[in-house]
Structure formats: C-alpha cells, structure tokens
Amino acid sequence: MSAGGEAPVIELKGVTRIRQEAVPVTLVRDIDLVVRRGEFVSVTGPSGSGKSSLLYLLGLLDLPTEGRVLIDGVDTTGFSSDRLADVRLAKLGFVFQFHFLLPEFTVLHNVTLPMQRLGRLDDDEIHARGMALLKDFEIEDQAKKRPDQLSGGQRQRVAVARALANDPAVILADEPTGNLDMRNSEIVQGIFANLAAKQGRTVIAVTHDKDFADSAPRNVHLVDGRIDSDVRR
Amino acid sequence: MLWRVSMGIAAAQLRHRRRQTLVSTLGVALGVGFFVATSALMSGSEQDMVKRLLDNAPHITIKDEFREAAPQPVFIAFPQGAVTLTNTKPREYLRGIKNHGAMVDELSRQPGVVAEAALMGQAIIRYASKDASAGVAGIDPEKERFLTTIVSDMVEGSLMRLKTASQGIVIGQGMSIRLGLGMDDLATVVSPAGLVRRMKVVGIFRTGNLLLDEGQAYMLIKDAQVLLDKPFIANRVRIKIADPDAAEEYAAQLESRWGYRTESWQEVNRDFLGLFIVRNIITYSIVGAIMAVAAFGIFNIISTVVMEKRRDIAILMSMGFRAGDIERIFLVQGAFVGLIGMFLGWGLGLILLQMLGTVEITVPGLMDAQKLPLEKGPFQFGVGGAFALVSAVVAAWFPARKAAAVRPVDIIRGAT
Numbered sequence: 001m002s003a004g005g006e007a008p009v010i011e012l013k014g015v016t017r018i019r020q021e022a023v024p025v026t027l028v029r030d031i032d033l034v035v036r037r038g039e040f041v042s043v044t045g046p047s048g049s050g051k052s053s054l055l056y057l058l059g060l061l062d063l064p065t066e067g068r069v070l071i072d073g074v075d076t077t078g079f080s081s082d083r084l085a086d087v088r089l090a091k092l093g094f095v096f097q098f099h100f101l102l103p104e105f106t107v108l109h110n111v112t113l114p115m116q117r118l119g120r121l122d123d124d125e126i127h128a129r130g131m132a133l134l135k136d137f138e139i140e141d142q143a144k145k146r147p148d149q150l151s152g153g154q155r156q157r158v159a160v161a162r163a164l165a166n167d168p169a170v171i172l173a174d175e176p177t178g179n180l181d182m183r184n185s186e187i188v189q190g191i192f193a194n195l196a197a198k199q200g201r202t203v204i205a206v207t208h209d210k211d212f213a214d215s216a217p218r219n220v221h222l223v224d225g226r227i228d229s230d231v232r233r
Numbered sequence: 234m235l236w237r238v239s240m241g242i243a244a245a246q247l248r249h250r251r252r253q254t255l256v257s258t259l260g261v262a263l264g265v266g267f268f269v270a271t272s273a274l275m276s277g278s279e280q281d282m283v284k285r286l287l288d289n290a291p292h293i294t295i296k297d298e299f300r301e302a303a304p305q306p307v308f309i310a311f312p313q314g315a316v317t318l319t320n321t322k323p324r325e326y327l328r329g330i331k332n333h334g335a336m337v338d339e340l341s342r343q344p345g346v347v348a349e350a351a352l353m354g355q356a357i358i359r360y361a362s363k364d365a366s367a368g369v370a371g372i373d374p375e376k377e378r379f380l381t382t383i384v385s386d387m388v389e390g391s392l393m394r395l396k397t398a399s400q401g402i403v404i405g406q407g408m409s410i411r412l413g414l415g416m417d418d419l420a421t422v423v424s425p426a427g428l429v430r431r432m433k434v435v436g437i438f439r440t441g442n443l444l445l446d447e448g449q450a451y452m453l454i455k456d457a458q459v460l461l462d463k464p465f466i467a468n469r470v471r472i473k474i475a476d477p478d479a480a481e482e483y484a485a486q487l488e489s490r491w492g493y494r495t496e497s498w499q500e501v502n503r504d505f506l507g508l509f510i511v512r513n514i515i516t517y518s519i520v521g522a523i524m525a526v527a528a529f530g531i532f533n534i535i536s537t538v539v540m541e542k543r544r545d546i547a548i549l550m551s552m553g554f555r556a557g558d559i560e561r562i563f564l565v566q567g568a569f570v571g572l573i574g575m576f577l578g579w580g581l582g583l584i585l586l587q588m589l590g591t592v593e594i595t596v597p598g599l600m601d602a603q604k605l606p607l608e609k610g611p612f613q614f615g616v617g618g619a620f621a622l623v624s625a626v627v628a629a630w631f632p633a634r635k636a637a638a639v640r641p642v643d644i645i646r647g648a649t
Contacts, residue, residue, distance in 0.1 A: 052646060061551055062642045082555045089553020096645060100548035104245035114552050116238045162552075174645070 006036040009169050009202045010058055015067030017053055027053035028225040040196030042213040043206045045222035051206040052174055059092055059172045060084045072169055089118055093163030097175035099155040101147035107158050108143040114165040133161040153184025160191055173205040177212055239558050243565035257534045258574045260527035261621050265578020268520045268617040270585035273607045275516045279509050281606035286502055288382045291471035292480040296494045297330045329466035336470055345475030349376035350467035352457045359421040360412040367450045371457020380473050383438055389416050390436030395453050403436035407447035426462035528624035531570055535563055536632040546636050547644035560637040567629020575618040
C-alpha cells in the first residue's frame with residue numbers, strides 16, 4: 001500500500017525539542033517526518049524514547065526548540081498561541097490514554113463541544129452530526145448519559161467521536177488503548193484501523209501495544225528521541 | 234457563539250458544584266444586603282440631620298461682630314515700628330449692624346433670597362413667682378416663616394398674632410409647662426437693661442428640640458428693641474437662599490463686602506459635618522470589609538475549581554480552545570456569582586430596610602421618638618451592586634488568568 005502520491009498532511013522538518021530544566025533534557029532530536037493524507041502510522045519505542053513528545057509536537061501542543069512543523073502545507077512556525085489553538089480546533093483531533101471527557105456534560109455535549117467552539121454549523125446541524133458520530137461508534141443510546149455512567153471502552157469511543165467532531169485532517173492518538181481491557185482494546189483498535197482504511201482518515205497513533213502497532217500499515221520506531229526505523233508494510 | 238460556549242461550560246461547572254456556588258453567592262448577597270441597609274441608614278440619618286439643621290436655622294447669619302479685632306491705628310501707621318504698645322484696648326463701638334435696613338432691602342431683591350433683620354438678646358420671663366431665662370428673638374413674622382420651621386411647629390395660637398396683639402410673645406411648650414404659662418396669660422419679661430414689660434402669650438410652639446422649647450421666645454423686633462433698650466438696632470441679619478450648598482461661598486462674599494462676621498450653616502455646624510465624614514469612613518470600611526471577605530470567598534472557590542479542573546482545561550485547550558476562552562469560562566463564573574449575589578443582596582437589603590423601618594428610637598436632644606431615617610435611593614442599590622460585580626470579577630480574574638496559563642502538555646503528560 002503506497003500513499004506516496006497523496007499530499008503531505010503533517011510534516012516535521014529538522015525538529016528538535018529540548019526542555020530547559022536545571023539539566024536540559026532533549027526530548028526529540030532532528031526529526032524529519034512526512035505523513036500523507038490517508039496514512040495510518042503507529043509510533044512505537046521504549047519508554048522515554050520521545051513518542052509522546054513527538055505527538056505533542058505534531059499536535060501543536062508543544063513547540064519545537066528548532067525546526068518547523070507544517071500542517072496541511074502551512075508552516076506554523078511563529079504562530080501565536082491563539083492561531084495554534086485555531087489550527088488544532090479545525091485540523092487536529094486528539095485521543096489520549098485517558099478519555100478526558102468533561103464530567104459535567106452529557107456524552108453528546110462532549111462530542112458537540114468542538115463544533116460549537118468552531119461555530120461553522122448551526123445548532124441543529126451540530127446536534128445531528130453529534131448523534132451521527134455516536135451512531136458510528138454504536139453508543140448513540142448513551143447520548144444523554146454522563147461520562148461517569150459509561151464503561152471505559154464506551155468512554156474511549158466517545159473520545160474518538162469527539163476527536164472527529166470537526167472533521168480533522170489528522171487524528172493524533174496517544175496510547176488510546178493503554179487504559180483498556182483486552183476486549184475494549186480490540187474494539188478501539190478496530191475503530192482506528194477502520195478510520196484509516198475505510199474512511200480514508202490520517203491517523204498517527206503512539207502505542208506500546210504490539211498488536212495495535214502491527215495493525216498500522218506504517219510504523220515509526222523511536223529510540224532516544226531519534227527515528228530508528230520508518231517501515232511501510 | 235464563543236461567549237455562548239464559554240458560558241455553557243461555566244454554567245455547567247457552577248451547576249456541578251451547587252453548594253459552593255450557593256455559599257459564595259450568599260457571601261456576596263450578605264455584603265450587598267448590609268451595604269444597602271447600612272448605607273441607607275447612614276445617608277438617611279445624615280440627610281435627616283442636615284435637613285433639621287437647615288430647617289431650624291437660617292442658611293446664613295450676619296452678626297454685629299468682626300472676625301478679628303480692628304488693628305490699632307498706630308500699627309496701621311507704622312507696621313514695622315520698633316516700639317510696641319502694650320495694653321491697648323480696642324475702640325469701643327456701638328453694637329448692632331449699621332444700615333441693616335438697606336442690607337435687607339438689597340438682599341431681598343436677589344432671586345430666591347429671604348433676608349430678615351433680627352435682634353437677639355436675653356431676658357427673664359417671670360410668671361407666678363417662677364423664673365425662666367430665655368433667649369429673646371425680635372423678628373419679623375412675615376419673614377420668619379421662611380427662615381425656620383417655627384410656623385409649622387406652633388401647637389397653640391400663631392406667630393402671626395404677634396402682629397395684631399399689642400406686646401405679644403410666643404414661647405415654647407417646655408417653658409409653658411415649667412412656668413404654668415398658658416395662652417393669653419400675661420408674663421412679666423425682665424431684660425438685662427432693667428426694663429420690665431408685661432407681655433401676652435399669643436402662641437406656643439413645640440419643635441421637639443429641648444433647648445428651643447424650654448429656652449426661646451419670639452416677639453416683634455420693635456418690641457425687642459424696646460425691651461432690650463436698643464432702639465432701631467438689629468444685631469443679626471438672617472438669610473435663607475435657594476441653594477443651601479452655596480451658602481458657604483455666598484457668606485464669604487457678603488463678609489468681604491460688609492465686613493461683619495457672616496456665618497454659613499456649614500461654618501456653624503463644621504464639627505457636626507466633620508463627624509459625618511468620620512462616620513461614613515467607618516461605615517464604608519466595615520461594609521467594604523464584608524465585601525472583601527465575600528470576594529476572597531469567590532477567589533478561593535474559583536482558585537480551587539481551577540486546580541481541580543486542570544485536566545478539563547488541558548483537554549479544552551488541546552481541542553482548540555484559546556487561552557482567552559478558558560479565562561472567560563472562569564470570569565463568567567465570578568461574574569455570575571456576583572450578579573446573582575447582587576440580586577439576592579438587593580432582596581436582603583429590602584428586607585433589612587423593612588425591618589429597620591419599624592424601629593423607633595429617641596434621638597438625644599429631641600423629645601419625640603421617631604422612626605429611623607432611611608434613604609432608600611437607587612444610589613445604595615447601584616453602588617452595592619456595582620461593588621459586588623466588580624469585586625466578584627476581580628476575584629475571579631486572578632484564578633482565571635492562572636487557568637489560561639495552563640500548559641496542556643504538562644497536564645496530559647503527567648496524567649495518571
């Protein structure tokens with residue numbers, strides 16, 4: 001499977017991130033990475049190899065000390081924090097190890113929140129799209145419940161639905177199955193595979209779950225903050 | 234749209250912590266309520282006092298004296314003289330205001346000004362072997378009714394009867410009771426000049442002020458001139474003007490023009506008015522302290538919420554919410570608490586005012602118990618409300634800034 005002809009969605013050019021502490025810590029060093037539309041990339045590596053740091057840089061949650069991050073062909077270097085937030089809102093969707101759903105809101109409201117913030121759709125459309133997303137993950141009957149009334153697997157599916165709310169260019173996932181039991185882990189894994197293969201979405205997932213990593217057509221392996229191998233299957 | 238989303242989140246968080254929201258709201262409400270009540274009481278009693286001062290006395294009084302003794306001619310002639318004269322006595326002059334008739338005529342021509350020449354003195358009123366010393370005011374009844382509230386304070390007879398009765402006198406109720414001196418009785422009035430006259434009581438007044446009711450008597454100025462042996466003399470020019478607040482300035486003008494000591498009501502009651510300022514400072518510091526405590530309550534609660542909600546803040550930011558959106562979420566909560574606190578406080582203030590309105594007290598110097606004077610103006614409610622809103626928003630602002638400064642990576646990375 002080759003995605004070589006598609007346009008790059010995310011590009012890292014010579015990205016280095018050093019955290020300034022008493023002893024400066026290099027999180028990632030000299031990363032060059034191009035992810036094209038429709039790719040499903042798993043990022044693996046031992047603990048402390050910089051997997052998560054790389055994901056935060058890709059997601060504009062953290063800024064590189066050196067190098068540039070391009071999203072959809074736009075160089076984000078020098079963007080204000082507000083502009084970075086706007087890019088995240090419109091182009092990126094996050095799924096974390098922990099679901100991070102807002103406890104005060106219903107499941108449906110959690111999913112529609114990014115759409116309300118973006119403000120491109122009217123209330124009815126937002127509601128309809130929220131329900132459709134929940135239906136995609138077979139949790140539409142939970143719409144009115146609060147997150148703490150759901151099982152772990154259901155919550156993580158809500159989190160994925162929320163990540164998809166604004167139809168982002170890229171889904172960034174940080175150990176999305178890390179906190180789930182075997183069965184739910186498989187379900188979520190299936191969802192990600194499906195997002196890439198059937199819906200043609202771009203997915204970058206950090207994981208240390210070997211099964212999950214192997215289910216992705218492309219695997220980037222990090223060691224000590226550098227890309228050790230970048231394999232397409 | 235943006236406000237709506239922030240407000241939606243703020244509302245959800247407030248709803249989620251009903252108890253804390255309620256407690257902080259009640260804190261603000263108490264502050265506003267007590268502010269409204271105390272400030273209504275304070276400014277009400279202040280206005281009541283000032284009104285009493287203004288009604289019972291002329292705004293400006295010109296007296297037949299000077300602020301400083303006239304300098305000796307020798308000092309005028311040789312201001313830098315090397316020799317000093319000691320034990321010089323100021324020149325004696327005839328007491329009384331020169332040319333008071335022309336003064337009164339001129340003042341009366343000004344719009345809104347009432348001026349009256351009066352003669353004040355002391356006398357002893359004797360009846361059935363009892364004596365009472367009294368301040369005697371020789372006045373013009375036509376003008377006196379504009380200068381003081383004496384006309385409306387009459388309980389028997391009238392001030393106007395002075396004009397028709399021969400040798401009439403008007404006394405206070407306190408004196409009337411002490412001497413057993415009733416309407417139409419003939420009193421013996423003895424002046425320091427040694428003159429004795431028989432005068433008929435044509436009116437009795439009751440102001441509620443003990444000093445006046447027991448120790449003041451009114452008569453026509455011409456009768457007073459005869460009694461006090463000061464023919465054609467007036468020692469006061471008493472003036473009422475349209476705007477009492479301008480009295481001080483106007484008095485200064487008159488004094489520089491005629492030279493006589495001219496006192497405005499503000500000057501006479503300077504210490505009294507100074508007392509109001511001290512009283513207001515005390516009141517508003519205490520009420521301000523209540524509001525400050527309420528504001529700290531809000532600060533405390535919102536700070537706690539920001540700490541608790543760091544994860545939610547991080548996820549909202551990763552979702553694409555701007556720092557400003559996050560700040561707004563918490564500011565809205567503060568503003569909401571302030572706003573609801575304000576409305577509840579207004580309600581509480583109204584209840585407190587209602588209760589205070591039923592309390593009767595006896596003011597020292599007055600004989601009648603009276604209701605607490607309250608000023609229920611929009612000022613109290615407006616200032617109390619504005620104070621609540623501002624302090625609530627400021628109190629929320631600090632934690633809100635902190636929330637906006639959250640770096641999502643720090644939270645997400647460390648999440649367990």
